[in-house]
Amino acid sequence: MEFGPAHSSMLDLVDRWQREGTYPLFPLITQAATTRARIGVPHARPGSDDTHGRPVTVFGSADYLGLARHPEVVEGALAATRRFGTGTYGTQAVGGYTRLHQELETAVADWSGRPAALLFPTGMQANLGVLATLAGPRDHVFADRFNHQSITMGVRLSGATLHVFRHNDPAHLAQLLRTAGPPDRSGRRLIVVDGLFSADGDLAPLAEIADLAERHDALLVVDEAHSAGTLGPQGRGAAELCGVLDRVDVVTGTFSKAFASTGGFVCADADVVTLLRHSADAYLLSLGLPPGTVGAALAALSVLAREGTERRRRLQDNARTLRTRLHAAGVGTAGSAAHVVVIPVGTMDRTAHVTRQLAERGLMVCPLFPPAVPIGGARLRLGVCAEHTEEDIGHAAALIAAALAETAPQAGPAGGTPVRGTA
Template sequence: MSPLTDFGTAHNSTLEAVDRLQKDGAYPLFPVITQREVTRAWIRPHDTAVDHPVTVFGSADYLGLARHPKVVQGALDATRRFGTGMYGIQAVGGYTTLHEELEEALAAWSGHPGALLFPTGMQANLGVLGTLAGPGDVVFADRFNHQSITMGLELSGAAVRAFRHNDPEHLAELLRTAGPPAGRPGRRLIVVDGLFSADGDLAPLPEIAELAERYDALLVVDEAHSAGTLGDRGRGAAELLEVRDRVDVITGTFTKAFASSGGFACAGTEMVRLLRHSARSYLLSAGLPAGTVGASLAALQVLAQEGEERRRRLRDNAAELRRALAAAGVDTAGSMAHVVVVPVGLMDRTARVARRLADRGLLVCPLIPPAVPIGGARLRLGVSAEHTADDIANAVRLLSEALAGEAQ
């Protein structure tokens, strides 16, 4: 192999796996969407020239707002008013009154005094963690946290102590025994996902919040998959578990329940002020396009009116999917909400099942390394408030048949 194309053992192994799956007709990634509805799409797998319809259970449009007329109109109106892009980075190029309105609406929705918009949810985590943690600080992180959290901590330079997934006792042990590096005084942070996107379970936030208070640590919760969907007002896992006022910072994204794009952080006024002037992933990036801001604003307005009913339908649909899968003998690995996980195991087997499902009319999300540990590949089904009883029954049937066919 030429040195120019030898990328090292790990990357070469990834490319070899892609080649193998493509050669076997089992490659399940990057389908091209040629037409999209809320729970339906027409996709064209990379190795075919013909598109075909699928029922989508691989979406994060949990509340079904991506085609809501008011959300679409909000994007169109904002684009007509401000155009498709910004002048540059916001500190010098400015941001629009819509950006201000969305930050104010987010703060009011979250119950925190302030909010800040980021280009993506990933950049929200990079910016928050890179600003609040640094050399001399210690961060305690659930070992199954989203990779954007892990990346933010790596960039921060802080000492990281990973605790076993959803294990407050292990966290307490680390908090008792892990002091600042080399005895230097420093800040302590605890950071967790509210709803874990690859496991479908909730963090034990009451226990974690109690430990944060006992050991004087800031608590940061990523509500990417739970914002808008969980809690009486859709404020996320922290609201559902009644610890919202004990969380110092929440991060999240508009790409899930809010059916738009971009990320955000909600916190106290001074903390938001610090992030605005210090978070590099905010300062060095152009602001969100006005169209996405308009869509997010409209989504918040729609949810103020329709959110309770949409969350009820989402909750009922998720419960029915989990019940029906269990009745069919399909393991859902303790999934607790609208992120329903089906363990498969080996990467190639997971890819083949996902591709077989797509070819038969069901689009799900295959999670394979490095997104999950080696040997821990799985399928993730994203439930929507718009799924029907027939959608759920058909998904269970197809998934059961595909898994059974792979086992033979």
């Protein structure tokens, strides 16, 4: 099969990394410990006969609150599977909507402080469903440049006009809102932002953005994928942390991070949820979540009702400690402000080399490459966990500082495109 230049470049890059032994993606997990902060992976060197795995400390996970191996969460998944089986065997509209799904929707709505909630197969599909349903060809969507790729995909599906404003720049957003024309002549307006940006680790200025949404009669949609459960007094996300949760029209999120399961959700007014339930293709044309994942998410919400405050405190303490240790070792963390800690590296080759070197030394991190980040802006993303110990954090900071010091920046182009976006 013939490919275009971009696809050929990606295939060439993957082939070269594999030949050089620096391929950094798809680490094979062979076993799990009592916490997702530590797992087993095969020996990193090609040709090794080690099939049992060896301990690795994980700073590339999104199990922020350390619930993925919590006994109640595991039992919640098992009990739900025993009760309803492994799948829903139909779309939710015609036979895949169980009492568990209904209970989780109610629990998520209660947790979020919103009137209603809706479950999607993934967080990505939640964003696709919201944007492709609430926006149309006459409408205008205003999105931060560094939003998750699923937001851009949803706008494209909607046919709305997309206006991209500079990252965390309310003044530029205000300018775009003014030039788009009066709302009564230019259709509906939506402002869509990540609460906590997954590739930069910084928070959106939601108070200023909420002011602009009200001033320009725009709906405000906030993707809380990385902040739901982890930020705010009740763990309701960045909007709660910024004091504007009641000013956000639609909240999207995922169970795959703090809630130790999988699937997406939308929280909004009852009419919005009813419209999505009966109109969003990303919801109607997909099977419902497997009962086991629903049971796990329900159990996670129950655990967090008791332990959430303490787990969030440990998470943010660990994030501050990690940033402090990295800074003391001369490693920058850009604008990282929470538990997503970003380390700029530069070229794709250097980032791949550092990632592979760290894996061989027993530390798993997440590399980010273009187009998830700008060309020349490849980086490491560290996901801090409430279960990390001070020893884990000190060990990680020392290994990262050493790997960066030992790996000279590579000259030349930034390379191909091994990934399409971040999760």
